[in-house]
Structure formats: structure tokens, C-alpha cells
Amino acid sequence: MATNIGDFFIVSNSVYNITEEDYQKINILVNAAKAFARSTHQCVYIIDYFKQNFLYVSENLAYWCGQTSEKIKDFGYKFYLDYVPEKEQQMLLEINKKGFDLFNEIPIGERLDYTISYDFHIIQGKKHRLVNHHITPMVLTKDGRIWLALCTISMSVRNTPGHIIMKRSNAQSYYEYSLEIHKWIKKEGITLSETERDVLILSAQGYTMNDIADKLCKSIDTIKACKRALFSKMGVKNIAEALSYATNYRLL
Known part of the structure; x- marks a missing residue:
């Protein structure tokens, strides 16, 4: 089944009533993301769920797909359609829906503390590189919806896509999503001495x-x-x- 950009934007991640005045206040966040990108090997970009596009894309994301950061920014969610295998696009759609369903059950005051991570392939010509992808909310609306999210991409050390985890910072327990039974499972994490x-x-x-x-x-x-x-x-x-x-x- 072919994937469309609109498939990624559903009721559970819809954002309303963001004004141009609101956008004028977020330059400091974009500059912070740029500074972070300069200090890490990870690729960095910001998703804007109100405008349904990418607000910022770091230069090093070009390594994964052979396009400039400006072109990837213009692509927005088309990036996933053009550079992720079609079978894994369906996985991303499922993660998108089930991830927001779970996120919206979390108390609003705790939502900024959570991060979701998972692995998928990025295609560049004949190369299929497995990457690890993190999404962390940056700015919430007054009703607790994600307006802006910070995303990072790095090389995965695994061999297969998936491995979907949602975890709160400093919490031992976490949620792991099963693609077999299509449910989140709460698990107790480990602690390090x-x-x-x-x-x-x-x-x-x-x-x-x-x-x-x-x-x-x-x-x-x-x-x-x-x-x-x-x-x-x-x-x-x-x-x-x-x-x-x-x-x-x-x-x-």
C-alpha cells in the first residue's frame, strides 16, 4: 500500500492555533538545535506538527541520502517517502499512530520528559543504512500536544528495523512496542552499578x-x-x- 504524506498527520498529532507571533519566539530553540548539531556526530532536525514540515535540518543529514539540508527541509515528510523502504514506511505510520496514542495518555506535566526511539533504513542509491532515530518533544501547546519535536539520527548497531522504545528521563521502567501484537508493553528496565x-x-x-x-x-x-x-x-x-x-x- 502506497504511503502519502497526509498519512502521517492524524487526529492525535493535530495542532491548532499557532500564530506568527508564536513562531517569532522560537528562534532561540532553532539556534540551540543548530549549536547541538555542531557539537555532535548525530544528524538533527526539528519537526513542526502545525505546519506539517521540517523547521530545521542539520547539514550532516545530507550524508545519509545525498541531498542538501535545504532540499531535505523542503521535502519535509516526503523525505520518508523517498528515502525509506516502502515496507518500513508502514512501520513508521504504525509507530506514529501508536506513539501519539500512548503519548496522549501521559499526564501533560510529564510529556516533555519522554523520548521515543526506533530503527529504520535510509536508502541512498543501492545502499540501505540502518539508523537509530530519536524523537523528543520540544514545545507543547497549552492542551499538551506536540508543536515542535527534536529528532536525531545516528548509525544503528542493530541488524534489523524496529526496536521501538518510549521512555521517560530518569525512569527505570519503559514502554516497548511489539510489531507482532501491535501493542505497547510496559517493562522494568535495568540499573547500572x-x-x-x-x-x-x-x-x-x-x-x-x-x-x-x-x-x-x-x-x-x-x-x-x-x-x-x-x-x-x-x-x-x-x-x-x-x-x-x-x-x-x-x-x-
Whole structure:
């Protein structure tokens, strides 16, 4: 079934009564997104649910599809139609609907604390790159609807699309969406010990296990055991997957 741009905009994400005066007040947010884009390897863009387009697109998003940021900004949601496999477009539509259904059940005062993440492919010629995508609300309307959302894209460490998670910052529990039964499932997350957190952070900074042992004043065998326990707890195979897990589940 072919996907249309309008399919992404439904009753649950409709926004009303945004004025030009409101737009004049958000330049500081766009500038903050630009500054964030300059300081990270991630691609950054802002969705405007009122105008149903992209408000800002970082330059490095061009790497994924071979188009300039200005062209991608002009594409808006057409970007998903042109650069995401058709089968996965249907997945994005389902995530869009079910994600907003769940979001609208959350108390308004807590909604800015939530982020949804998932993986999908971006096509560039014959290349299909699996990316990890985060959406975080930036500005809500008075009735709690998302007007602007900050989106980030980075390389996924997984092998398949999906892996849909909605999580509140600093909360251990989270919601995971099943594409098989088409429902959200609430799960209890894991917690990291201080040593596990330190090992993960230092590994991300490029330190070897010997370096980490020296910095934490622990034996190399202790660090190896900590890594094994960490991977087992997360259900991952290597440090790259562990870092991706920690990012998606907001453990650091």
C-alpha cells in the first residue's frame, strides 16, 4: 500500500492555533538545535506538527541520502517517502499512530520528559543504512500536544528495523512496542552499578581495559568480569551495542 504524506498527520498529532507571533519566539530553540548539531556526530532536525514540515535540518543529514539540508527541509515528510523502504514506511505510520496514542495518555506535566526511539533504513542509491532515530518533544501547546519535536539520527548497531522504545528521563521502567501484537508493553528496565557506569563511559572514551583498570584502581580481571556482567544484563555482545542500549534506554 502506497504511503502519502497526509498519512502521517492524524487526529492525535493535530495542532491548532499557532500564530506568527508564536513562531517569532522560537528562534532561540532553532539556534540551540543548530549549536547541538555542531557539537555532535548525530544528524538533527526539528519537526513542526502545525505546519506539517521540517523547521530545521542539520547539514550532516545530507550524508545519509545525498541531498542538501535545504532540499531535505523542503521535502519535509516526503523525505520518508523517498528515502525509506516502502515496507518500513508502514512501520513508521504504525509507530506514529501508536506513539501519539500512548503519548496522549501521559499526564501533560510529564510529556516533555519522554523520548521515543526506533530503527529504520535510509536508502541512498543501492545502499540501505540502518539508523537509530530519536524523537523528543520540544514545545507543547497549552492542551499538551506536540508543536515542535527534536529528532536525531545516528548509525544503528542493530541488524534489523524496529526496536521501538518510549521512555521517560530518569525512569527505570519503559514502554516497548511489539510489531507482532501491535501493542505497547510496559517493562522494568535495568540499573547500572557505579562501576558498570564508569566502565561503559570510559570504554566510550576509547580507553582499553588496562587503562580502565588503572583509572578505577581495580584489577584487570575485575574490569573483564564487570564487562561480562554488563553485556549479560543488557543482552548485548560488544561495547558498541552496550553503548547504543545505554543511549536508547537513557542509562547514562
